[in-house]
Amino acid sequence: MHTSLLIQVLQEPTIIKRFTAKDWNLLLRQASSAKMLARLAYSFKADNLTDFIPNKILNHVNAEQVKVAHLHTQVRQEVEALNQLFNKLAIKAIYLKGTAYLLANLPLAQGRFFSDIDILLNQDEIAKVEVALKCQGWKSQKTDDHDQAYYRNYMHEIPPMQHIMRGTVIDIHHNILPVCNDNTIDINLLTADALKLDDSSLQSTVLSPAAMFLHSAIHLFHEGELEQGLRGLSDLDILLGYFEESETNFSQQLIHLAEQINQQQSLFYAWRYLAKILNRKLSKTAQAFVDNYQEQTSNLATIDFIYTNLFTAHHSTTTSWRFTLAAQLAYWRGHLLRMPLRLLIPHLLKKSWLQLTELTKKEPITMNKVNALDPRFHQIDEEK
């Protein structure tokens, strides 16, 4: 298999000391497409390797960091407005994923790009929040009836809402896995130790370290599309490294919480592939858990095939038949994990029908599009 250069660098950053221009070109392309350029910069800095980066490449790396910083400013603004709203409604909201890493000031946030603000709410308060958000200019993104029904009946979140002026997207969840999943998580167990942050005037709430890590793992290993999979794994890597330092007996905390919410499998995968793909050294407790769980796992060969092939840069320079097959397997697996087969088949059929009938290209929504300043846009309109 063509191992991606990006993974080799993540495993052993010092190899950049011997890089040729060709190596740098390849790394730049793979890291950009995996949205991990700012992340690389972070680890190069940590390893005192910045001097080995050619100026031309450094410009790209710095540009990515500038974009991340800008995104963070925007997100903080949104969070401030959202918190005011939640306070007024006397609602407890917990920030998840990228937003949480940023608010909790985790080192992980420094090189991390994300596009949506994820929030966890009590299910019975969602309707109230949705109405209040609509009054403040937030609009539901999925207007198609089927999508609306799918989200509301089977999912763990409501359709994403986008601000009509600012373009920011928020994802409101009431659970972290689809509600039709057989293995629905008792969300109260996960949020029991949620932390109120006091670092700024924002006063936001985020999950406890163990719940934060476990949520990130559950999310990654239930995901059907793994385009950003490597980044997800690298998130876990940095989270684990940080919390092992800051928490006492973090591995034990994780095992305990995973057992409570019956998500040992996600924890097992997280540790297994962190060790296998990113060469992370596991604690004794973690290693014992992994060894023990491995013995009870039957279809590990398939799962290994999927993840060892998909946790890579998703780029034209890394594709192979293995990659394509693994991607298809992961897609089906992701859907199977999310909903039982009797619901899944009609959903996928309907989805592909809708996509066939739709001729317009769906643009991904990113926060800082320079729409109005798109040079192409000007060129077209330029008269005279």
Added chain:
Amino acid sequence: MKIIKVGNLLTKHYDEHVIVFDPNTGQTHCLDSNVNEVLNHLPTNKPYQSSQLKQFFMQDCANDEKTMLNDYIQDMIDNLLQLKLIRAYSL
């Protein structure tokens, strides 16, 4: 009402205007120099009574000017609040 100025503002002074960059919101504003004078008078570290602020600027004014100036400064405060360059302070 107590108000407080947000921290870390960057300013560039020109004849009749001041350009203010607010790193908290990422916004840049072009303010009238008068508005900037009000802004300058506010500390960033402790909340300030808006009535006290008005008194400071009206101390040497005739009575009929005072009503006008009072409204004018209130407008400026509202404006600055809207731009998020100052915040209403509450416990």
Added chain:
Amino acid sequence: MSTKTTLNSLNAYEISQQLRNDGLVVAVGPFVFCIKSSLASIANNVQRIYGDFQLLSHHDLIDFYVSIKKPKGLRRFIKPQINFYCDDYSPFLPLPASQAFPLLEWGMNWCIAQHAHHHLLLHSAVLEKNGKSVILPAQSGSGKSTLCALLALNGWRLLSDEMALIDLKSNQLHALARPISLKNESINIIQQQNCETIFGEIVDDTNKGTISHLKPSKVSVQQVENTVAPYAIVFPKYQAKQPIQVNATDKATAFMGVIENSFNYSILAEAGFKAVSQLIDSTQCHTLTYSSTEEVLAFFEELAH
């Protein structure tokens, strides 16, 4: 004079082969592009317009991998269309195949605007004469490109017709010397100028008329690595049948005007604010309305003295 290898060293066949295979690697000012396409119109235009640009190889560091491709699937048989790709990502909707070269040019602008945040980037033409540079920031419809072409044909060195690059560290202007994109009657106006001009293919855009690209002068391309300090900012506006009018712009207004025309001011945050402050401090700022070519050329001539 420089001994750099240029695209002129390749014949038409070699250019089209490189474009078709691993990609043609070319220096465009401070950036290096690898351009890939199997379309004949791309090869034609590249050869015609980029001849004086420096040719590099895959053993050099490359900033952007761009390509113009036909989309896969059934659509390509119905109505031939093309897509622009920056590496694996396609930021635009497809366009009719006839507009391949303009799309490549727009796409290359897009790459710079999206990624070159070590510069303050302005939507602006930039030219230089006698070491004095003028920045012409303008929105669409102001006649910026026509004015830029007129100056470029009258002794001014072209730095860029579309984008000012101001280095955040040195505050110097970098040049791109890219072809100037012209539309409709502008093409005629420039062709009527009493000097030699080389144009790319004239493309009919069914919605908006015609578009073509003016080849930058050899001198401009050869001097592309020479940076220059900002000297003047002129906000231009073409107004039919009006006599020329030039007003000094007050600095605060110019500041806001520069921001409005910037691609990345808000992303740069504090660094952007500092760069614009420095820019405004070091330049004279004017607004200009004009209609007559002679009058406007005379104004700029005086500015450069």
